[in-house]
Amino acid sequence: MTDKDNGFVVFSGVQKSYDGKILVVKDLNLSIAKGEFLTMLGPSGSGKTTCLLMLAGFETATQGEILLGGKPINNIPPHKREIGMVFQNYALFPHMTVAENLAFPLQVRSMSKSDQEQKVNHVLDMVQMSDFGNRRPGQLSGGQQQRIALARALVFEPELVLMDEPLGALDKQLREHMQFEIKHLHERLGVTVVYVTHDQTEALTMSDRVAVFNDGIIQQLDAPDKLYEAPNNCFVAQFIGENNTLEGTVESFEGDYANVRLENDQVISALAVNVGEVGEKTLISIRPERVETEAERCPEGAQKITGEVLEFIYMGDVFRTRIRVGNNDEFIVKSRNSPSQQRLQPGEKVTLGCMNKDCRALDYQAVSKEVLT
Amino acid sequence: MVSVDSIIGRNSLHRKVQRSLRIQKLRALGLIAPLFIFILISFVIPIGDMLFRSIENQLVSEVLPRTTEYLKSEQINEDWEPPNELFWHLYVDLAIATEVKLHTRVGSRLNYEKTGISSLFRKSGRSIKKFGADDYRKALTEQVPELASIDYWELLAEGTKYGYTRDAYNEWKKRLIENDDFSEKTKPSDFLFVVLANDIKSPGATPTQGTIPEEKLLPVISELPEIRFKELFLDTDEDWAEPDVWDTIQLYSPSFTNGYYLNSADFKKGSDGPELRPENERLYALIFSRTLFMSVTITLVCLLLGYPVAYFLANLPMKYANLFLILVLLPFWTSLLVRTSAWKVLLQNEGVINDVLVAIGLIANLERLELINNQTGTIIAMSHILLPFMILPLFSVMKTIHPSYVRAAKSLGATPWTAFRRVYFPQSIPGIGAGSILVFILSIGYYITPELVGGTTGTFISNRIAYHISSSLNWGLGAALGSILLAVVLALYWVYDRVVGIDNVKLG
Numbered sequence: 087m088t089d090k091d092n093g094f095v096v097f098s099g100v101q102k103s104y105d106g107k108i109l110v111v112k113d114l115n116l117s118i119a120k121g122e123f124l125t126m127l128g129p130s131g132s133g134k135t136t137c138l139l140m141l142a143g144f145e146t147a148t149q150g151e152i153l154l155g156g157k158p159i160n161n162i163p164p165h166k167r168e169i170g171m172v173f174q175n176y177a178l179f180p181h182m183t184v185a186e187n188l189a190f191p192l193q194v195r196s197m198s199k200s201d202q203e204q205k206v207n208h209v210l211d212m213v214q215m216s217d218f219g220n221r222r223p224g225q226l227s228g229g230q231q232q233r234i235a236l237a238r239a240l241v242f243e244p245e246l247v248l249m250d251e252p253l254g255a256l257d258k259q260l261r262e263h264m265q266f267e268i269k270h271l272h273e274r275l276g277v278t279v280v281y282v283t284h285d286q287t288e289a290l291t292m293s294d295r296v297a298v299f300n301d302g303i304i305q306q307l308d309a310p311d312k313l314y315e316a317p318n319n320c321f322v323a324q325f326i327g328e329n330n331t332l333e334g335t336v337e338s339f340e341g342d343y344a345n346v347r348l349e350n351d352q353v354i355s356a357l358a359v360n361v362g363e364v365g366e367k368t369l370i371s372i373r374p375e376r377v378e379t380e381a382e383r384c385p386e387g388a389q390k391i392t393g394e395v396l397e398f399i400y401m402g403d404v405f406r407t408r409i410r411v412g413n414n415d416e417f418i419v420k421s422r423n424s425p426s427q428q429r430l431q432p433g434e435k436v437t438l439g440c441m442n443k444d445c446r447a448l449d450y451q452a453v454s455k456e457v458l459t
Numbered sequence: 460m461v462s463v464d465s466i467i468g469r470n471s472l473h474r475k476v477q478r479s480l481r482i483q484k485l486r487a488l489g490l491i492a493p494l495f496i497f498i499l500i501s502f503v504i505p506i507g508d509m510l511f512r513s514i515e516n517q518l519v520s521e522v523l524p525r526t527t528e529y530l531k532s533e534q535i536n537e538d539w540e541p542p543n544e545l546f547w548h549l550y551v552d553l554a555i556a557t558e559v560k561l562h563t564r565v566g567s568r569l570n571y572e573k574t575g576i577s578s579l580f581r582k583s584g585r586s587i588k589k590f591g592a593d594d595y596r597k598a599l600t601e602q603v604p605e606l607a608s609i610d611y612w613e614l615l616a617e618g619t620k621y622g623y624t625r626d627a628y629n630e631w632k633k634r635l636i637e638n639d640d641f642s643e644k645t646k647p648s649d650f651l652f653v654v655l656a657n658d659i660k661s662p663g664a665t666p667t668q669g670t671i672p673e674e675k676l677l678p679v680i681s682e683l684p685e686i687r688f689k690e691l692f693l694d695t696d697e698d699w700a701e702p703d704v705w706d707t708i709q710l711y712s713p714s715f716t717n718g719y720y721l722n723s724a725d726f727k728k729g730s731d732g733p734e735l736r737p738e739n740e741r742l743y744a745l746i747f748s749r750t751l752f753m754s755v756t757i758t759l760v761c762l763l764l765g766y767p768v769a770y771f772l773a774n775l776p777m778k779y780a781n782l783f784l785i786l787v788l789l790p791f792w793t794s795l796l797v798r799t800s801a802w803k804v805l806l807q808n809e810g811v812i813n814d815v816l817v818a819i820g821l822i823a824n825l826e827r828l829e830l831i832n833n834q835t836g837t838i839i840a841m842s843h844i845l846l847p848f849m850i851l852p853l854f855s856v857m858k859t860i861h862p863s864y865v866r867a868a869k870s871l872g873a874t875p876w877t878a879f880r881r882v883y884f885p886q887s888i889p890g891i892g893a894g895s896i897l898v899f900i901l902s903i904g905y906y907i908t909p910e911l912v913g914g915t916t917g918t919f920i921s922n923r924i925a926y927h928i929s930s931s932l933n934w935g936l937g938a939a940l941g942s943i944l945l946a947v948v949l950a951l952y953w954v955y956d957r958v959v960g961i962d963n964v965k966l967g
Contacts, residue, residue, distance in 0.1 A: 143870075144869075163875075164866070165871075168872070169870060171866070177866070194872045194873045194877055238867075
């Protein structure tokens, strides 16, 4: 974000309001490097699609500047921006064949017929749809339409491709398959991709970096592993992956760590990521797979947390054990199904073990469940 | 594994399925039955009847059976002269027809084909009573008083001897019965005595023992003065000598005729086949082409005015779109007559539009635009009235075109105009198709508005049809014009299906 001048796509202090009262996007600053795969992730209404539409030119920024390749594009109409875009409903022109759809961007660029044909065949090959040139979009399956939409956004060789939840309409299996195809295409072609989705798995598997949006603000912009393992705030921790939260009050600090007293008077040491002063409330975030139901299985130096088993769920490869810790009835521990792994019974008292670096003390904010789903 | 038929038997299952399906079908039929019957009775049957009238022509041969039968073998040309015998048959036919006033109907029917025949028949119907038939009656009843009673004639008609008399009597009786005029006290009409006398004295009739005492009558008959029918008819009206009159009767003798259709196409039925009417009598080709031209113009005007409106509405948020849609539909809340009359007020020479144009100095007072009682008036008023029928299908089709198509086109590098032309417009074609076919078909048969604002040059074929149905009472011609209109619409529909494809028509 400091490389404002080097970024291929730069949002600088961008704001957007539709009705003049509520800001849908509040002060967006974002720099995307050339060749990067950046995903805008967030619940619906978080402003991510608006950002994409502003970049594509279908919405104008209320304030701030958007730069593409170093040039401001606020006043350039969409058709002159040379940005490829894949729409959620694919927007394949139903009255044209697949080949005509693909040739459309080349035609409006007055390319010669033979060049058009060559390029169309090339992209059809690229998405493995060579035999479908004469079909109408209506005769294709969802996955095939998706590929054609992708091919159409790439055929005129834009340096930037925008994708607005392109896999939202596909079933799970096909979606996972297409995720890899898009990722491989990106790697092969080296285009810059800005991808919008509300599916965090999609974001994590595909992206170089993910910008988590909520409430018109980027909550965290980081590589997927960082985002998952080191969330900066409570929203990100909750939104990305499964998360356990323990409510408590900061009691004291020890270097990078804070001692947090839970409501049942247990004291837990947690990495002080985003906490206030001593005496302020905080939420500790612990990933379910970073907790052991048998404290002995933890490496040296693990801290112990006591709790009571409420439910044991057998899921095949893993066990999920729901435990009451403090006043949280939803504390989940995920353990691998290994021969030595204990299968706990409801009602058992357990001592959980976890490393204090895996406990992250974050800002205290209530995150409603609806936002997250 | 236990299969279904091993439990209850294949046949009984089959029967059960059949029965439940039949019940469903009957229920569905029951739901559409009231409408179906209503349409059948009030729409299909009358229309079928009207279409039948366009070729039906039984009146002439029914009322003038002897005359038309005789004319069948005649070669009528300019030098032809009607023979005496023809007038004898005409006399008998007319005598029967005048009893129930049918001669005027035949006269009117033939008058459609040749003017003047109506009055010819009416005049002749009056004068044949004075041809001297009453002398025959008096003379014959004097000899055989029973001839004055209808019972005697009944007996006469049972015999086969005097064929001509029998047929004439039976036809006369049938007509009276049809007219509710026949009873036992009915007196035999005078002309019957002439017919009987003619039969008795004709050379073929051999005197035999019959109910008629021929030996008593023959001397009386030979003393009676011969009635010279030809002279009497020609005295009544010289037109009876015209070969044209007889030609017309001959041409329209068959029970079915293509004459109405020939008339509708500005042709005339001639003895040597159809011939084109002289230029100053041609009318329908002009009106048909005018109807088509104006309908196409109205459709185009509606499309040009309606397309932007529909586009605007389709791209408005639903809340406002509904409000504007109500405005589009508002004219339907006003009577068609009121709307058309409003146009009269607006368009007339001293009307609002002309006054405004003069007031702002665009036109001089003496050069006021002629906006009404011509094609301009019809096109303006009908475009206004039919506009909603264009806007609504366009709107509902445009509503289904997702904005992302145009966005996609733009993102692919198309200018807004190209995006509209290549992406939006082709997708709106089903709406254009539906709207156009709706407006065109509605306008091609429109009646009230052109009647009120069309004057003489802005009327449609439907106005002509209405004239024939309600004023000239030439229903056959009206029916033929209507059938042609129907055929033209169906043909255009076929062409349209070929060119645009009816699958491409969407109402929403």
